[in-house]
Amino acid sequence: MRLKRTxxxxxLTATHVGQEVVLNGWxxxxxxxxxxxxxxxxDRYGKTQIVFYPQYEQFYPLAKKLRSEYVIxxxxxxxxxxxxxxxxxxxxxxxxxxxxxxxxxxxxAVPPFExxxxxxxxxDLRLQYRYLDLRRPKLQNNILIRHQMAQFTRRFFSxxxxxxxxxxxLTKSTPExxxxxxxxxxxxxxxxxxxxQSPQTYKQILMVAGFDKYFQIVKCFRDEDLRKDRQPEFxxxxxxxxFVDEDDVMGVMERFVQGLFKEILDEDIAIPFERIPYDVAxxxxxxxxxxxxxxxxxxxxxSAFKGSGFNVFRNIAEQGGYIGCVVVxxxxxxxxxxxxxxxxYAKHLNSGLAFVRYRNGAFDSGIAKFLGQPEQNALTTILxxxxxxxxxxxxxxxxxxxxxxxGAIRLRLGEMLGLIDESVKxxxxxxxxxxxxxxxxxxRYVARHHPFTSPKLSxxxxxxxxxxxxxxxxxxxxxxxxxxxxxxxxxxxxxxxxKVFQLLQIGTEEAQRKFGFLLKALEYGAPPHGGIAFGFDRxxxxxxxxxxxxxxxxxxxxxxxxxxxxxxPSEVDEAQLKELGILVVGKKK
RNA sequence: GGGGUCGUAGUUCAGUUGGUUAGAACGCCGGCCUGUCACGCCGGAGGUCGCGAGUUCGAGUCUCGUCGGCCCCGCCA
Numbered sequence: 001m002r003l004k005r006t007x008x009x010x011x012l013t014a015t016h017v018g019q020e021v022v023l024n025g026w027x028x029x030x031x032x033x034x035x036x037x038x039x040x041x042x043d044r045y046g047k048t049q050i051v052f053y054p055q056y057e058q059f060y061p062l063a064k065k066l067r068s069e070y071v072i073x074x075x076x077x078x079x080x081x082x083x084x085x086x087x088x089x090x091x092x093x094x095x096x097x098x099x100x101x102x103x104x105x106x107x108x109a110v111p112p113f114e115x116x117x118x119x120x121x122x123x124d125l126r127l128q129y130r131y132l133d134l135r136r137p138k139l140q141n142n143i144l145i146r147h148q149m150a151q152f153t154r155r156f157f158s159x160x161x162x163x164x165x166x167x168x169x170l171t172k173s174t175p176e177x178x179x180x181x182x183x184x185x186x187x188x189x190x191x192x193x194x195x196x197q198s199p200q201t202y203k204q205i206l207m208v209a210g211f212d213k214y215f216q217i218v219k220c221f222r223d224e225d226l227r228k229d230r231q232p233e234f235x236x237x238x239x240x241x242x243f244v245d246e247d248d249v250m251g252v253m254e255r256f257v258q259g260l261f262k263e264i265l266d267e268d269i270a271i272p273f274e275r276i277p278y279d280v281a282x283x284x285x286x287x288x289x290x291x292x293x294x295x296x297x298x299x300x301x302x303s304a305f306k307g308s309g310f311n312v313f314r315n316i317a318e319q320g321g322y323i324g325c326v327v328v329x330x331x332x333x334x335x336x337x338x339x340x341x342x343x344x345y346a347k348h349l350n351s352g353l354a355f356v357r358y359r360n361g362a363f364d365s366g367i368a369k370f371l372g373q374p375e376q377n378a379l380t381t382i383l384x385x386x387x388x389x390x391x392x393x394x395x396x397x398x399x400x401x402x403x404x405x406x407g408a409i410r411l412r413l414g415e416m417l418g419l420i421d422e423s424v425k426x427x428x429x430x431x432x433x434x435x436x437x438x439x440x441x442x443x444r445y446v447a448r449h450h451p452f453t454s455p456k457l458s459x460x461x462x463x464x465x466x467x468x469x470x471x472x473x474x475x476x477x478x479x480x481x482x483x484x485x486x487x488x489x490x491x492x493x494x495x496x497x498x499k500v501f502q503l504l505q506i507g508t509e510e511a512q513r514k515f516g517f518l519l520k521a522l523e524y525g526a527p528p529h530g531g532i533a534f535g536f537d538r539x540x541x542x543x544x545x546x547x548x549x550x551x552x553x554x555x556x557x558x559x560x561x562x563x564x565x566x567x568x569p570s571e572v573d574e575a576q577l578k579e580l581g582i583l584v585v586g587k588k589k
Numbered sequence: 590g591g592g593g594u595c596g597u598a599g600u601u602c603a604g605u606u607g608g609u610u611a612g613a614a615c616g617c618c619g620g621c622c623u624g625u626c627a628c629g630c631c632g633g634a635g636g637u638c639g640c641g642a643g644u645u646c647g648a649g650u651c652u653c654g655u656c657g658g659c660c661c662c663g664c665c666a
Contacts (some may be wrong), residue, residue, distance in 0.1 A: 035623030
């Protein structure tokens with residue numbers, strides 16, 4: 001190229017008037033007035049208006065032919081715009097460039113969609129032409145913020161004594177947790193590596209090795225179905241610390257989050273964050289990642305339905321189940337149609353939803369006709385009902401299930417009634433998680449967090465008699481109803497780890513085969529340690545106000561885990577398969 | 590694995606009860622225009638209505654299947 005830029009398209013202002021400059025960039029728009037031609041030249045730094053006059057006969061005809069997304073270089077003089085032609089919406093709007101030389105660096109095919117923030121194309125088209133989508137200022141900004149966040153993260157943890165250490169991607173398949181992505185081994189036919197679901201075991205072993213504080217911004221892989229905030233490959237800010245307890249890990253994270261929000265958004269976040277026990281979160285919000293920006297808290301009304309004429313609820317109450325209620329004080333704000341929508345939503349979650357209105361001191365509509373005087377009295381007493389209230393009920397013999405459904409209804413109501421203040425940022429920790437949960441399919445306990453999570457020391461005597469009651473030394477960080485980080489204090493003693501494996505019905509032989517390397521490491525002076533991992537993509541999504549994780553990942557997959565631009569996954573040559581000793585059976589089409 | 594929703598011009602969409610030649614805006618192509626900035630004006634090209642069956646005298650429209658995008662449940666320690 002002949003003309004190399006002296007400035008970017010986002011920096012020239014009135015102070016540069018009179019200077020000769022060279023700009024490189026893409027043609028975003030052109031306005032040909034027959035004589036004078038205006039072109040908006042774009043690069044990632046901004047836009048600058050350049051002007052072609054017919055007097056420049058040697059390149060004016062070429063300027064006539066410039067079209068969207070042509071890549072050009074121009075030389076010119078910075079001119080102050082006439083007063084009535086200043087564009088206050090543009091950083092460079094005070095000036096324009098009178099072009100004195102033009103070089104077309106590359107032409108462009110007509111793009112399948114216009115590359116402007118106000119033009120929207122369907123997402124599959126955007127993903128197919130990702131390089132064009134990424135040229136849009138909005139997406140470029142997301143990626144730039146992501147970069148700044150990664151830089152802050154590295155700086156923060158380095159300054160706090162953490163060491164960035166890479167861990168392998170070709171690792172060992174582990175039971176428990178998500179489905180693994182497998183990588184066949186050519187040198188060992190029939191054997192497979194697994195891509196890491198997280199660097200969990202490696203970072204614990206780094207603690208045994210004495211690195212004391214570790215961190216990494218690292219890709220993790222889980223072969224599970226996608227959501228708008230979930231991709232099969234995603235990035236974690238992963239860390240681990242030795243000689244610490246919960247307060248140390250949470251304290252570092254609070255300072256990290258505070259610094260990050262100050263640096264990126266210039267927002268002041270108050271620390272420490274509130275800690276909410278898991279049981280309280282479930283009782284009040286029906287969620288282990290509650291959105292606490294609004295009320296509508298769950299209230300238990302099981303006792304009101306003992307001996308009720310409403311058979312469904314009476315049975316649940318008498319079988320030791322749970323009946324919960326959410327009260328909308330100004331019930332008239334919810335229309336009959338909205339009630340029906342919520343009922344349909346509950347049905348979608350495999351639950352029923354009952355409702356009743358309270359006005360003029362009496363119950364009507366919904367399940368009112370099933371409510372005898374005792375239930376009515378009990379409800380008014382328990383709930384302290386205002387006139388005009390609307391009550392939603394969910395009951396189930398499975399307490400956690402009923403609470404979860406009611407929690408989902410609560411969220412819907414919050415959105416429906418506009419109770420959520422988007423400008424508020426509510427951080428809190430969820431603590432005191434159960435260590436285990438019963439998996440009815442496998443008919444055994446599985447680890448709620450992961451099998452290396454330490455039980456609470458005070459609960460350790462429950463290991464044999466009542467495993468379900470054991471609490472874990474685990475903590476999740478929640479922001480506005482989104483889980484953004486999760487971690488725990490780990491087991492550092494071999495005897496405790498073996499005990500937990502027993503509970504999970506992972507046999508000694510199996511444990512040795514799958515985690516033997518970790519168990520062995522725990523025998524050689526493993527320090528007490530713990531850590532946490534941040535969902536980096538999700539955090540970028542929240543900090544950029546994006547609706548989908550795909551808008552903060554340069555090259556994301558679709559909901560069916562396909563890369564539309566490069567067309568992946570795809571078939572491979574027979575020769576490649578043969579070399580790996582792989583025979584594909586039951587291939588779809 | 591299950592459910593919902595969408596699929597019509599390059600793009601975003603409209604398309605009535607099943608009925609003549611499937612429309613609009615933007616984009617694209619050509620022409621005019623020397624102060625616009627989502628410039629303006631005139632003209633033009635552009636369609637396998639995702640794909641395949643079926644019902645019907647007749648299907649963009651109704652039915653079934655299928656493919657794809659998105660959202661949700663399950664799943665995600």
